[in-house]
Amino acid sequence: MAKRLVPIKPVYGLGAVSAALILLLTLGTLAAVVTRAEGVSALRPADWAALRFTLWQAFLSASLSVLLAVPVARALARRQFFGRSALVTLLGAPFILPVIVAVLGLLAVFGRSGILSTMLGWVGLPPVHIYGLHGVVLAHVFFNIPLATRLILQGWLAIPAERFRLAASLGFDNADIQRVLEWPMLRAVVPGIFMVIFLLCMTSFAVVLALGGGPKATTLELAIYQAFRFDFDLGKAALLAVIQFGLCAVVAVIAWRVATPAGMGAGLDRTVERWDTSNPVLRAQDFTVLVFAKLFLLTPLVVIFLKGAGAVWTLPDVVWWSAFRSVLVALGSAALAISLALSLALLAVKLGQKRTAGFVEGFGYLTIAASPLVVGTGLFIMIFPFARPSDLALPVTAIVNAAMSLPFALRALSPALRDIENDFGRLADSLGLSGWSRMRLLILPRMRRPLGFAAGLAAALSMGDLGVIALFADPESATLPLQMFRLMTAYRMGDAAGAALVLLALSLCLFWVFDRGGRVDADT
Structure with a gap:
């Protein structure tokens, strides 16, 4: 890989903002919980x-x-x-x-x-x-x-x-x-x-x-x-x-x-x-x-x-509204995960030096070690003076889901981006391609496949997540996984099977649409 700095100044700003956001979502939310705590007691048996x-x-x-x-x-x-x-x-x-x-x-x-x-x-x-x-x-x-x-x-x-x-x-x-x-x-x-x-x-x-x-x-x-x-x-x-x-x-x-x-x-x-x-x-x-x-x-x-095929047609309306909310959360989570992963990957590639690039990419993998529940609670503590937690349950769920899927998206995008810079970076430099022109003409056309795969993976993982939403959602803002869990705990196993089939179909459909969209006519 060419060890040079390519003048794509907006990339550095976006990459730095993404790294700061990851630190806020991991260490910052943990600090918010610790600060709000009245004291840390010893571990019990x-x-x-x-x-x-x-x-x-x-x-x-x-x-x-x-x-x-x-x-x-x-x-x-x-x-x-x-x-x-x-x-x-x-x-x-x-x-x-x-x-x-x-x-x-x-x-x-x-x-x-x-x-x-x-x-x-x-x-x-x-x-x-x-x-x-x-x-x-x-x-x-x-x-x-x-x-x-x-x-x-x-x-x-x-x-x-x-x-x-x-x-x-x-x-x-x-x-x-x-x-x-x-x-x-x-x-x-x-x-x-x-x-x-x-x-x-x-x-x-x-x-x-x-x-x-x-x-x-x-x-x-x-x-x-x-x-x-x-x-x-x-x-x-x-x-x-x-x-x-x-x-x-x-x-x-x-x-x-x-x-x-x-x-x-x-x-x-x-x-x-x-x-x-x-x-x-x-x-x-x-x-x-x-x-x-x-x-x-x-x-x-x-x-x-x-079991679910016969129960799908008799599902109550609340399940379908939960499915609609889950799709919205999944789409928002996928968009945010791709934005964070792409900006971090671009910054890592442009820095060029292996150790520095690895350090930047390491920010994206911090979320593996973080607890989604702590991240969600820390965010609610931060926004509590301005809004009720239940009112922002869905946006916060989308943000946390994006952070949790970030390592997988980053893993899919970083190698492809390095290959593009290795193969076409010097040619792009000689043609004076920089900034958003370089992004639009060189990078995005050749990143369609990994971008589609990463977006589909992030959307599917978010679609089936049962984490932060289980803490703060009220009956009016439940997602489909939470609604399905409630049906299971109420021993309505027939409705739960129908909801499971809907959830499975939507998850696979979202993954297929994004992944297929990245491969259609992707000849470069």
């Missing part, structure tokens, strides 16, 4: 129990997700079959799936009245109990197996084809290939993937709220919610938020330090051919793994569709 449960369930969830993803990724890496591309694409669906929808699907399959309990009853066995630690871990594994599989699969596909050709010429069997090629790759990529999933599970809220099952299954995020919602103990909430922020920061640093290159070297980008997979036992093993993976991931979605 229940708080220590929440801390232990948070770390334990995150460890179990990340471990099982990675362990189960390895054979799935191996099967996809060494098998070519009809529908393979569709299956790989489908593996990304649970990541944008609304959490509350997935929880309802898991309850329909693994709950006390679910499919599994019914089948166990046929043979005289008692029903399963999904609430508690095992329910939380099950839901986290459901969400994170696809993510771990996609990331590990990228590591497998990064092994040059020439290494497998050399292994075949040397007569390597399956055990030799695992020892010489696959194990070094896994040793390089798995620790970082484990840490990322561990971090996501630590800050999970909706899963634990729906499946936690009482004081023995409470995480730090849920304890923060309880401190705000029921006790209004800002001191306790602030202390727990500081602890969570510190833990997440430590995990993030560890994830960065454990990321090591696999040392496979470069290849000629040939299609990977595997000569070690003709064994019928291996073929049966891969087939079985893929079948069980598809059943585990698709059955809850199919059940939701079957």
Whole structure:
């Protein structure tokens, strides 16, 4: 990358404003909560129990997700079959799936009245109990197996084809290939993937709220919610938020330090051919793994569709108004997330120096460690002298959702923007393209694909979020996930299934519209 300063002065201003806004949303809101608190009390036994449960369930969830993803990724890496591309694409669906929808699907399959309990009853066995630690871990594994599989699969596909050709010429069997090629790759990529999933599970809220099952299954995020919602103990909430922020920061640093290159070297980008997979036992093993993976991931979605299809047409008007509000929040959140991510990415690229650029991009990743509940509460404390919190519940929810999706949008935009500057930056300089002309003629046309993907991802994640809105929304400003949660707690499972189908359809539709819009006629 050319280490030069390109004179796009508005970029620096927008980037600086975005960085300041991120600091306000993370550290500033935490400071607001601490300042408003009357005092910070010591941690009680229940708080220590929440801390232990948070770390334990995150460890179990990340471990099982990675362990189960390895054979799935191996099967996809060494098998070519009809529908393979569709299956790989489908593996990304649970990541944008609304959490509350997935929880309802898991309850329909693994709950006390679910499919599994019914089948166990046929043979005289008692029903399963999904609430508690095992329910939380099950839901986290459901969400994170696809993510771990996609990331590990990228590591497998990064092994040059020439290494497998050399292994075949040397007569390597399956055990030799695992020892010489696959194990070094896994040793390089798995620790970082484990840490990322561990971090996501630590800050999970909706899963634990729906499946936690009482004081023995409470995480730090849920304890923060309880401190705000029921006790209004800002001191306790602030202390727990500081602890969570510190833990997440430590995990993030560890994830960065454990990321090591696999040392496979470069290849000629040939299609990977595997000569070690003709064994019928291996073929049966891969087939079985893929079948069980598809059943585990698709059955809850199919059940939701079957149960919700008949209830959609009888949903009360309040559900449809909640859906309308959710779409508005999602669109606003996507617009804000793209604005913040693009301005930060532009500033990082224009600074040029690797260390400085990394520092600027680091601002965008601060929100991973922040608690959305603390961010929302801090914003309400700041605006309380001017307006009622319930009146601004939807705008604040959109802002917090944008901040939470910012790391993913930034990850999608930054590499593409660096490639544009590397390929066309000097030519643009020689033509005198700068400022908004450079943005309009060079950058935006070539950023349509990542911009569309990032906007769709931000909109889908915001559409299914159940976080800040659960704290401050009144019945007149509930979003669809909150309305669906209220239907579930009222045991109106038919209406909840219908609302889940509507929420799932809207989330996928928003993602498709933005992602497709970024790819239509995008020839540059």
